[in-house]
Amino acid sequence: MPDVDIQVRVNGTLRRDTVPPRLTLADYLRERCQLTGTHLGCEHGVCGACTVLLDGQAVRACLVFAVQADGAQVTTIEGIASPDGELSPVQAAFRDHHGLQCGFCTPGFVISVTAFLRDHPDPTDEQIREGLSGNLCRCTGYQGILKAVRAAADGTSAMEETG
């Protein structure tokens, strides 16, 4: 069972690694790249906590082997905020609208919503619900998340709403 050499650009940085074929992209990111923002919940493609961008597309990192990401670009939650630490519009909206409580599912939601709003810049509420259906949250009851996505889509922050 020989290990395989891979090259992956993670959050803009090119990495070379040698990995066992059965290592998932999620484990690769967490254990080899020390990027533990990608969370693992179910590890079989149901909960969405491990969602990352693979060549720009939102995918379950637990359902991709690291060897399959050879030559690809990966963006994790650590690559979403600006380099100076300023939150992305989606992250800011989640904070402003109570889109998180414990935070475990949040990286997956933020990645999914980032891809969703890029592809659907002017979504209906129904489309937002559909777009969120692949991520599970056990704390919020989802209402804060729906509000956050709506606000991020509309480009409004809590300040503007209350002000």
Add this chain to the structure above:
Amino acid sequence: MKPSAFDYHAPTSVAEAVSLLADLGEDAKPIAGGQSLVPMLALRLTALEHLVDLRRVSGLRGIEQRDGAVRIGAMTTQAVIGRSAEVARGVPLLARATPLIGHFQIRNRGTIGGSLAHADAAAEYPAVALALGAQLEAQSPRGRRTIPADRFFTGLWGTDLADDELLTAVAFPRWDGRCGFAIEEFARRSGDFAIAGAAVAVALDDGARIRRCGIGLFGLGPTPLRASAAEAALTRAGLADVTAEDVGRTALADLESVPSDLHGSADYRRHVGAVVVARAWQRAVQEASDA
């Protein structure tokens, strides 16, 4: 790491891939999008010695018109199919089935070839292939052949493909004239596998008679199913003589191995099955009548 250990191969041509499959034998398995295979490996429902990744294989992606059919390469993702204007126009049933598969993150990876070759009895694409009479193209070191959808699904997660044979493309014949298409399913949560579902295609003649119909069932047996007896009974019938409820009952009448599990008993599935067939039939007939 949850799956058991395996060797990884990444061939770049179909010839190389099938030659690898032939050499490695039954301990090898091809992987397309992996959205069904990786969970099965993670849960150790399956194990393999060799994984043959098709992602670098050329010529397996794309959508084209050929010989009165819309032909889709096996590695074409569900996301690409869902966005394709050509599919929406030429194979509306496939376009309508696509958003029901998993979630958008799954459809970004999942492929049509993987979906058909995995042959999950509760999946949407196999039922669509059955309803429309799709032709599946396969290649092995012995050559190429075409398998009609209704001879492709042979048992639980089983297909007519040999160990060294690769599904390369699927051709959906265009249904022309006064046609209607609908897919209906019932699942407890959005994106879950359906408890029961039905894909219906119907073509009417110039009057109010059924010229042709196809009914694919999913979640209602050990394999994706085609309601052949119901299709035969309906063909050439007058629309006025057929109620949607009748079609639902007839389509479910001769099913023998309806699954029973924690998601629903066989009786419950039969009930849901008849309801989804009736709903899909009604919508398909409505569309055909308006055409």
